[in-house]
Amino acid sequence: MKNILFLSSWYPSRVHTTLGNFVQYHAKAVAKNNNIHVLYITPDDNINGYEIVHNKMDELDTTIVYFKRGLLKYLNYWIAFKKGLRFVSKEFNYELVHMNIMHPGIWQALYLKWKYKKPYIVSENWHGFQNINEQKISFFQRHLIKLGFKHAFSICPVSNQLKEGMIKNDLKANFNIIPNVVNTDIFSHKKRTVKDCFKFLHVSTLDDDIKNITGIINAFSKLNNENTILKIIGEGDKTFIQDLIQKLNLNDRIIIEGEKRYEEIAEAMQDAHAFILFSNIENLPLVLVEAMATGIPFIATNVGGIPEIYKDYLGFMINPKDEDELSKMMDKIIIDYNQFDLKKISDYANNNFSYNKIGHSFDELYNKMINK
Numbered sequence: 153m154k155n156i157l158f159l160s161s162w163y164p165s166r167v168h169t170t171l172g173n174f175v176q177y178h179a180k181a182v183a184k185n186n187n188i189h190v191l192y193i194t195p196d197d198n199i200n201g202y203e204i205v206h207n208k209m210d211e212l213d214t215t216i217v218y219f220k221r222g223l224l225k226y227l228n229y230w231i232a233f234k235k236g237l238r239f240v241s242k243e244f245n246y247e248l249v250h251m252n253i254m255h256p257g258i259w260q261a262l263y264l265k266w267k268y269k270k271p272y273i274v275s276e277n278w279h280g281f282q283n284i285n286e287q288k289i290s291f292f293q294r295h296l297i298k299l300g301f302k303h304a305f306s307i308c309p310v311s312n313q314l315k316e317g318m319i320k321n322d323l324k325a326n327f328n329i330i331p332n333v334v335n336t337d338i339f340s341h342k343k344r345t346v347k348d349c350f351k352f353l354h355v356s357t358l359d360d361d362i363k364n365i366t367g368i369i370n371a372f373s374k375l376n377n378e379n380t381i382l383k384i385i386g387e388g389d390k391t392f393i394q395d396l397i398q399k400l401n402l403n404d405r406i407i408i409e410g411e412k413r414y415e416e417i418a419e420a421m422q423d424a425h426a427f428i429l430f431s432n433i434e435n436l437p438l439v440l441v442e443a444m445a446t447g448i449p450f451i452a453t454n455v456g457g458i459p460e461i462y463k464d465y466l467g468f469m470i471n472p473k474d475e476d477e478l479s480k481m482m483d484k485i486i487i488d489y490n491q492f493d494l495k496k497i498s499d500y501a502n503n504n505f506s507y508n509k510i511g512h513s514f515d516e517l518y519n520k521m522i523n524k
Contacts, residue, residue: 153187154186154248155186155187155247155248156182156186156187156188156189156247156248156249156518157189157191157244157248157264158175158182158189158250158252159190159191159192159251159252159260159261160175160192160251160252160257161254161255161257162175162252162253163175163194164176165194165216167194167195167196169411170411172252172253173438174333175252175253175275176212177332177507178252178332178333178510179212180210180333180335181507181514182514182515183210183211183212183511184507184511185511185512185515186515187244188213189240189244190212190213190214191215191240192214192215192216192217193229193232193236193260194218195218195220195221195225195229196219196220197220197221199218199220201219202218202219202228202232202235203217203218204217204239205217205218215239217232217236218232248271248272248273250273250275250514251273251275252274252275252276253277254274254276254301255280256289256293256296258300262296262299262300271305271521271524272305273305273306273308273517274300274304274306274307276309276318277309277314277332277435279456281309281318282314282317282433284297284323298323301318301324302325305326305517305521305524307327308329308330309327309435310330310331310332310436310457311329311435311460313435313456313457313459314436314457315327315329330510330514331436331461331510332436332438332441333505333507334438334441334442334445334501335414336445338415338418339421339443340498341494341498342422343447343494344424344447344494346425346486349381350379350426351381351423351425351426352381352383352424352425352482353385353424353427353428353443353448354368354385354386354428354430355384355420355421355427356386356431356439357386357388358390358393359388360392362432363429363430363431364431364472364473365384365392365430366392367430368384368428368430368478369382369400369402369406370396371430371476371478371479371482372482373400374476374479375479377483378405381405382405382406382407383406383407383408383424385409385410385411385417390408393408394408417442418442421442421448422446422448425448425489426448426450426482426489427440427443427449427451427452428450428451428478429458430452430453430472432455432472432473433455434455434456435456436458436460436461437452437456440458440461441501441505442501444497444500445502445505447495447497447498448497449489449494449497450466450468451467451470451478454470455472461504465492465493465496466497466500467497468484
């Protein structure tokens with residue numbers, strides 16, 4: 153078994169419990185065949201100084217260093233990283249570094265490469281790489297990103313579309329596409345039938361500019377079949393959703409729920425009949441893969457990496473921002489529901505996005521790094 157240090161720019165913590173949860177799932181997949189220690193540095197302005205929190209769960213060692221930003225936030229960030237690195241290195245002799253989300257934390261992997269000759273790969277899920285010139289990042293940060301690409305053993309975008317965006321922005325590397333991973337033990341297939349009403353589900357961060365929650369609600373209001381329910385789950389501001397629901401007089405047909413635990417989201421998916429993702433921008437959305445794993449057909453937009461995983465038997469793919477088309481497909485999925493093979497949908501997710509599948513893909517890459 154190889155010893156691998158997992159670094160990340162995003163990771164679940166007490167500050168933000170769901171940020172970068174897909175990184176945690178990748179770490180758990182890799183931990184099936186390797187020794188993994190996650191080191192994550194994050195600001196917490198409710199403390200004074202620095203705080204190191206270590207825990208071990210599901211064979212995954214995790215060390216999170218919290219720090220108060222203060223006036224010298226970049227210096228404090230560096231000090232927090234050094235404290236965390238010393239803490240981890242006392243008992244963990246790592247061979248390789250697996251960086252996750254290049255911006256803004258790539259400097260950590262670069263430091264370990266230059267100082268200790270530790271090779272690294274980068275898993276990338278940030279949609280900003282589709283057009284990095286539009287992102288609000290400094291010249292210095294752009295330079296660090298280019299260095300991160302240049303010195304990485306491999307860059308692992310979650311979709312080919314993200315890879316093409318990187319190449320278009322003149323970011324060259326040895327690319328290996330490795331998608332998001334889903335815990336198929338929790339997000340498992342469950343038989344379901346339509347009884348009293350048809351249940352649509354949407355789960356996201358509720359960022360309307362990206363996820364277009366407004367468009368989903370507008371489309372739902374136009375359905376021919378009124379014996380339907382739409383459940384919306386997510387963290388973030390819900391005022392605009394509540395105002396629109398009231399305006400359209402849909403209070404008795406749309407349910408809004410806040411942030412949920414992993415297991416609760418799986419239960420909501422297992423209870424629903426169809427999943428809706430009406431995004432304007434995506435990479436390869438983990439939530440769509442999780443929905444498939446439970447055996448739920450979907451309606452999703454043809455953006456980002458979604459067309460790369462789409463099959464006719466999984467549901468319907470539509471154009472972004474076309475509310476009339478979404479409404480039409482929502483009506484159609486109700487009518488055609490019994491034609492979907494829910495077990496086949498679940499099997500597709502199991503065969504392509506399970507812990508075993510994704511863990512094996514990374515393991516092959518780690519072996520190449522060691523044998524280089």
